[in-house]
Amino acid sequence: MRPADRDRCRFRVTSFCAALIILSSLVFCVSGLNASYYVYENASSYHASVDIQNLDGFEFLQPGILGEKVPLEVSNVSLAYENGTNATFEDKGRSITFEKGNYTAGYDAELKNKDFQVLFDNFYNVTLYLPKGYDVRNPLLGTVSTGGSATENNGTVQIDWTRKSYAEARFYDAFQVEILTIFGTFWIALVAVFLVPYILSRRKSQ
Incomplete structure (x- = not known):
């Protein structure tokens, strides 16, 4: 037994x-790993904060036209240990090298046409913060890649993706909303000008 x-x-x-x-x-x-992006007020650039786990180097990448990895031009590069203290690194232009370990990399990068795109070698929880006056939730003006969800808090729009190796968001400003409203109003008025006389003539003929 x-x-x-x-x-x-x-x-x-x-x-x-x-x-x-x-x-x-x-x-x-x-x-998973976290990556946060903060768009500056003029929407011409953003600041990134990206987790690095058990690595001795980090490349700055962006997706190309066909989705391929393309070097990203960055500035204001920083590296911090998990406790927040600054870490030393060697800047190689489009990448940095450092002692193998866990870090958070920070950098600034340019935004073109309010189109945010990021590409990773690993899965990340991605968060994009838009400043006041910008939004992404109107489907006629903005787009969010698969898995992204947008919420608003005190006028600031936040977009979140969970465990993604790619994320994209095309956002817009209040002026673009105004232009869309004017354009829509014009076409509604135009349709009314031609449609109302047609309906009235049909009623008279009946």
């Missing part, structure tokens, strides 16, 4: 260890 008890004990220990491994992998999958 004693060997059977030992077998049961081993089975329980093995099951417990397997459950711990699965649980830890699920927690890692949900949490």
Whole structure:
């Protein structure tokens, strides 16, 4: 009987260890790495804060026309340890190198035509913060790539993606909304000018 008890004990220990491994992998999958982007007020550039895990180098990349990886021109580069203190690194122009470990990289990059795009070698939880006066939620003017959701807090729009290696958002300003409103009003008025006389003539003929 004693060997059977030992077998049961081993089975329980093995099951417990397997459950711990699965649980830890699920927690890692949900949490992942984080990347935050803050668009400046003039919408001509943004500041990035990107997690780096167990690496000794980091490339600044953006998606090309065909979705390929293209070097990204950046400025104001910084590197910090997990506790927030500054870390030393070697700037190689379109990439940086450093002692292998976990860090947060910060940098500024240019935005063109209010079109935000990022590309990663890993899965990231991505957050984009738009300043007041900019939005992305009108489908006629803005777009958000698959999996992104937009919310508003005190006039600031925030777009979130969970575990993505690519994210894109095309946003707009209040002037573009005004132009769209004027354009829509013009076409509604134009349709009314031609449609109302037609309806009245049909009624008279009947």
